[in-house]
Amino acid sequence: MLGVGKVKIILFSGPQCHLCDNALEELGKVTQPLDIEVRNIRDNAQDYHQYALRIPVLLRQDTQQELGWPFNVDQIEQFIQ
Numbered sequence: 001m002l003g004v005g006k007v008k009i010i011l012f013s014g015p016q017c018h019l020c021d022n023a024l025e026e027l028g029k030v031t032q033p034l035d036i037e038v039r040n041i042r043d044n045a046q047d048y049h050q051y052a053l054r055i056p057v058l059l060r061q062d063t064q065q066e067l068g069w070p071f072n073v074d075q076i077e078q079f080i081q
Helices: 018-028 045-051 073-079
Strands: 007-013 034-040 057-060 066-068
Touching: 007 018, 018 034, 018 073, 057 073, 066 073
Parallel strands: 007 034
Antiparallel strands: 007 057, 057 066
16 A cells, blocks of 8 residues: 555546446545545547546556556556555
8 A cells, every 4th residue: 555645547438428327436445544646538639549448447657557448446456566
């Protein structure tokens, strides 16, 4: 677990994405404080090409590791350790 500060996570999302809504719900259950940025892949061509077929995807900014859907709160907590 990170000793100081919040783990910074980017949630790659898209418009009208019900799976992304589910991902946000799971993130809301995490007990460790997180700094979450929701990034709409349609706002950036590179994000769109990289994640369009994979959203929702979590990206840890410190390690650049990704966690792709489907995931649950237990998997997120393990991901941020």
